[in-house]
Amino acid sequence: MGFFNEIGKKTTEATSKITKETKLKIKMNDNKNKISDLYEEIGKKVYEKHVREENINIKEELQEQCEKIDDLSKEIEEARQEILKLNKKRQCPKCYAEIENDAVFCSKCGYKLETVDVVEPEQIPEEETEEKSGEAEDINE
Numbered sequence: 001m002g003f004f005n006e007i008g009k010k011t012t013e014a015t016s017k018i019t020k021e022t023k024l025k026i027k028m029n030d031n032k033n034k035i036s037d038l039y040e041e042i043g044k045k046v047y048e049k050h051v052r053e054e055n056i057n058i059k060e061e062l063q064e065q066c067e068k069i070d071d072l073s074k075e076i077e078e079a080r081q082e083i084l085k086l087n088k089k090r091q092c093p094k095c096y097a098e099i100e101n102d103a104v105f106c107s108k109c110g111y112k113l114e115t116v117d118v119v120e121p122e123q124i125p126e127e128e129t130e131e132k133s134g135e136a137e138d139i140n141e
Contacts, residue, residue, distance in 0.1 A: 021086050032076065046062075088101050092111055
């Protein structure tokens with residue numbers, strides 16, 4: 001019976017990892033769509049000012065949209081980093097390719113990598129992952 005329990009445990013872990021990764025990818029795509037909408041909104045404002053031959057003050061008139069884009073971009077990057085951790089990978093600091101955690105050289109550009117102490121995904125508290133997804137929901141509202 002121990003054999004079947006072990007298979008069940010591994011299957012559950014794999015399913016959990018896939019579920020987390022899928023949720024993160026969905027969150028990333030939602031944020032990318034929101035950024036596109038903000039770009040469109042910014043473009044409309046700029047064009048309206050152009051048509052009216054008015055000057056546009058970016059700091060005053062577009063600051064809110066730019067800050068939203070900054071926040072969404074930060075969330076996308078955090079989700080991407082979490083996906084890398086789930087897949088036991090990291091990013092080359094030179095070419096930004098995905099590489100294995102234990103790689104000594106980047107397989108894409110050959111850059112010599114420094115060794116890094118990696119936190120295994122199982123060590124990441126579940127609460128932390130749920131808090132991050134809760135923060136993203138606040139922005140949606």
